[in-house]
Amino acid sequence: IEPFDPASHPHRRFNPLTGEYVLVSPHRNNRPWQGQIEPPQQITLPHHDPKCYLCPGNERASGQNNDTYEHTMYEHTKIFPNDYASVLPPPGPAARATPHPLFVCEPVVGTCDVLIFHPRHDLTLARLSLTAITRIVDEWVGVYRRRGSQQSIKYIQIFENKGAMMGCSNPHPHGQIWALSHIPTIAATELTSLARYAANPGNHMEPSESPRGPFGRPCLLCDYIHFELGVAEDQGRIIVHNEHFVALVPWWAVWPFEILVLPYHRHIPSLAHLTHEEKLSLADVLSKVTKRYDNLFSCSFAYSMGVHQRPLPPSEEDIQNIDDEDNIAHLHFHFFPPLLRSASIRKFLVGFELMGEAQRDFTPELAAQRLRACSDVHYLDLVE
């Protein structure tokens, strides 16, 4: 029997954030595909589309008119409540008794906002200037603070669905912000995992010089990223890093080119804790990640992206106080993109994945290697 090699032998890896495993089948890389072919991801869009309900001056689904929101052209964003919100604002109706313990049902209240990234219909994160992306980061901080200080709200989920393949119904670059009266399942699971890790000093292995969370306790993500930064560059999972942020394909990645983005110099619980320099660094890493994604298969790369952080923002006076239980959270961004082999062949998380556990066909290390090899210059911006 040959020695085990994760680059070629089937194995499963553990995701310490969610407690779930992923089955990795590295030997299965080249199986033929006779299944569904995705339509080309449209790359040439007009600057302004008169039929788009997000473009400046146009009419929205609700019948309301967008203003021009172009005070500072190329740098302006717009935020408004979703015309078809999945939750309704407080106060909601009171809960009623459950007829049987197997029928748990809790009322939910909250708000859903839409954040338009830019007036231009065609400029995704991958095409926007750093100044424009920084403006989006500022909007995220603002909405996190605003919605997070409203009554009944317990969690703010910021995310973006990009591309028709990921259920996005409008190519005009935009994201969403859902403020909810409960902490959703996955965010709650991650917070529990971070708390469990912090409570167990035995978990804190070398290198022990990694940053620490509240009360000087070990942080799962500080330790994880510290270890990743120590792996030889060409063998590891890191794609790119700048002064404050790093982007990598996590050890436990499920989606073929899944990426985790997080700060690595210090334990940062939320967007509200970012310094000005850190915000610029975040904008820079988001730009680099999305450019590499588009360059990988020369298309507008679809994904779902989301922010996990402290459930609610700290008060102004609490922001300096790291020793707060809620600061167990370590700010990070997940990118879950479906494409597998080309702009038209995606991975389906179905069947075994829905009944058993996630499965992937090549290693995260190989995915990282391919994303590292991509340019930071967007292929559409290349001058011949």
Add this chain to the structure above:
Amino acid sequence: IEPFDPASHPHRRFNPLTGEYVLVSPHRNNRPWQGQIEPPQQITLPHHDPKCYLCPGNERASGQNNDTYEHTMYEHTKIFPNDYASVLPPPGPAARATPHPLFVCEPVVGTCDVLIFHPRHDLTLARLSLTAITRIVDEWVGVYRRRGSQQSIKYIQIFENKGAMMGCSNPHPHGQIWALSHIPTIAATELTSLARYAANPGNHMEPSESPRGPFGRPCLLCDYIHFELGVAEDQGRIIVHNEHFVALVPWWAVWPFEILVLPYHRHIPSLAHLTHEEKLSLADVLSKVTKRYDNLFSCSFAYSMGVHQRPLPPSEEDIQNIDDEDNIAHLHFHFFPPLLRSASIRKFLVGFELMGEAQRDFTPELAAQRLRACSDVHYLDLVE
């Protein structure tokens, strides 16, 4: 404030099998859809396709030739190892030490089989005779026993991906059987939930006359289905039931028309425990469920279907002994179909669902009502 009404107010429901919640937004039923439109689900296929690698007599991806497997035409199935298996047979390489507790990696061995449901290229479960479906049930029992008694194997996952939308690369009706050296995440979570429920007698509410699991302890699914059967027929979630099996949209359904199929007369841990009558009853309920699915939007309805049961089959002598810890499992089938509003508009579980928790736009009760209203006669078999 009006009293809470789950038929119209946003709320979340708890799935006691997985420990996850689903956010239900009943008020959001009629939002317009400008996103991706699915291609028509092909309904007229030839009886035999010379290019299909599953049709009798044709060549497979591996270069091997299928035999005719038509000993008893319309009643024969065929089973063979997948040419592109996601795992490799034992013995596999030995595990190696983990460099850090955050980098857990376990070798996996096993086998992947393909089960062709029928020689006919065009006959899905919804179109097959009860005799033909019973033959498939017999094959499942056989492969569960065979693969489940092999060395190193700890779990058998039986499933079917149907339709291009669900990642199926060949419309010739077939399913898969993965035998693995570990219990996959979701199956393990369900088993833990069943064990926790059984260990807590406080959980066992009225009606107390529901069947019980091993050692006379309460079974989560026996109790659940017993309660469901007591709800007034037109207000509940049950779609259809026959002598031994019931099909319903579970209280915690995530997919728009998700269905759970399970036996309700007695606690049945696995396919191997089924009597001949129960197998016929299972074939009948699978036929009725898939016919109603096709009739809902008059198309070949896509889904992922999977069996959860006792991880490994009991020995011949153990089959009569219900008092065995492994018999905590209660045999059930999950159907996860993506279609939402028509044959061309699907639900996307993206963004909020991937970062927070599952979300649905109309209630499971409404879904059940619509599936109840569908005929048991397949729309293609209707004589004008």
